[in-house]
Amino acid sequence: MAQKDFAGDKKYYRVLKILNSLNEKGSVRVAELAAEYDVSERSIQRDMERINMTFGLEQTGKGEYAFAAGVSLQELRLSGEQLSALIFMNELFKGMGGAFSKSFEGLFHRLAKSSPWESPYSIIMPRPGKGLDLAKLIPDAETAILEHRKIRVDYLKKGVLTNRTLSPLKILVDNGFYYILAMSDKKGQYVKYRLDNIKTLELTTQTFTPPADIEKAIRDATSVWGAMPARDRKIAMRLKIAPAAADFFRKKEFFPLQKITKENPDGSIILESRLAQLMEAIPTILNWIPDIEVLEPAELKTGIRARVEQYLQKISPLKTAG
Structure with missing residues (x-):
């Protein structure tokens, strides 16, 4: 052996x-x-x-x-699209940290005849922190998903380590973080677990039946917060996007089921979306302030205002003593 x-x-x-x-x-x-x-x-x-x-x-x-005849790593010629996809994969592997990153970079060099930095493409993504190595977890997690097998994990949440049994459906990558999307104990609902907070992962012999709607739940999502069944998208959201940012929202779907309902003469736009939970929208809205305004729902408007006010209080000049 x-x-x-x-x-x-x-x-x-x-x-x-x-x-x-x-x-x-x-x-x-x-x-x-x-x-x-x-x-x-x-x-x-x-x-x-x-x-x-x-x-x-x-x-x-x-x-x-x-x-197959004519295929060789030495003779492989990559199109621009293939090279771009290969670089994106390289960035995903880098996000795992550890030896996976080095292994894939070596494969990239062999396929593309260059290092990623010598290519005309570059993908900007958050980089893994020192010591992060997901390599030991990814293969068993993938096996569990492909074979519909349950896993036992030690999961760290708010400083407390708990043992859980999960029915994993997909590995999600969002903003440089890796998550396991698993079935919830409540029928028709999903739960997400950050992979870097899983300290141990063990395959079991128990199997489960994945839901039929998992593909649509993920396809409609624009962030990890949105990996939810379509029937849960009950929150109607309307936003006003200022002219300075409007072009970005015309050319990219930042929110699930996003559509532009009005083009204003000043160049601003009105945008509508349907959310399963407010956190699908909150990080993006905060990122685009002051060029974005929540019109509805009122709960989202109040939540954004509270976060901004909390931040402003933190940076207000300290009063001098006495």
């Missing part, structure tokens, strides 16, 4: 190594890879399916695969 290094039986590392073997050896055998990485042949077969979707493989014998 091969000695394990950097969780060698874990999925991402395994796929990177298999790609390298295909490139250097010309072909690989499923049975040999399963023995090398101490996993089932079914796991290796899934790895080959992932590689085939991206690069193209052909079966050269029973349980044996090679790159």
Whole structure:
């Protein structure tokens, strides 16, 4: 049995190594890879399916695969769109921290014949803090999602560590943070858990049936706060966007189900959206002050005002003693 290094039986590392073997050896055998990485042949077969979707493989014998004719990492020519996607993936891997980042950067160099900084594209995202390494959690979380298996986690919330059993549905990435979206105990509802607050993660043999509407719940969301069933979007929101910011809102959907209902002569616009919870909108609204005004609902208007007033109180000049 091969000695394990950097969780060698874990999925991402395994796929990177298999790609390298295909490139250097010309072909690989499923049975040999399963023995090398101490996993089932079914796991290796899934790895080959992932590689085939991206690069193209052909079966050269029973349980044996090679790159399809004309495919080679050395000869690969990436289009602008493919290069942009590859850089975005590189930034996602960097967000995980640890060895995943270095592994993918090496793959990027091999595919693109350059480092990410030598390309014409650059994706700006928050960077992981020192010591952050999600590599040990991601593969098992992904396996649980693909195989609909429950996981046991030790989760840190407000300084308290609790043990929970989750039914994970998706791994979400929002503003540089990774979350596990899981089924709630309440039917038809979802709960989000920050991956960096999960201290241990263990796969179980228990299985669950994922909801049928999970794709639409995520597709309509514009932030992690919005990964909710469509039926929960009961909050009607109206905003006025000042001329200085209006063009940005014309060209990008900042809010779920966003639509412009009025173009004013001064260049401002009226925008409508439907929210499942106010936090879907609050961070974005705060980010665009003073070029954004809440028209409704009143609860959102009051909440934004309270946050701004709280901030202003904190930065008010201190009164001198005596």
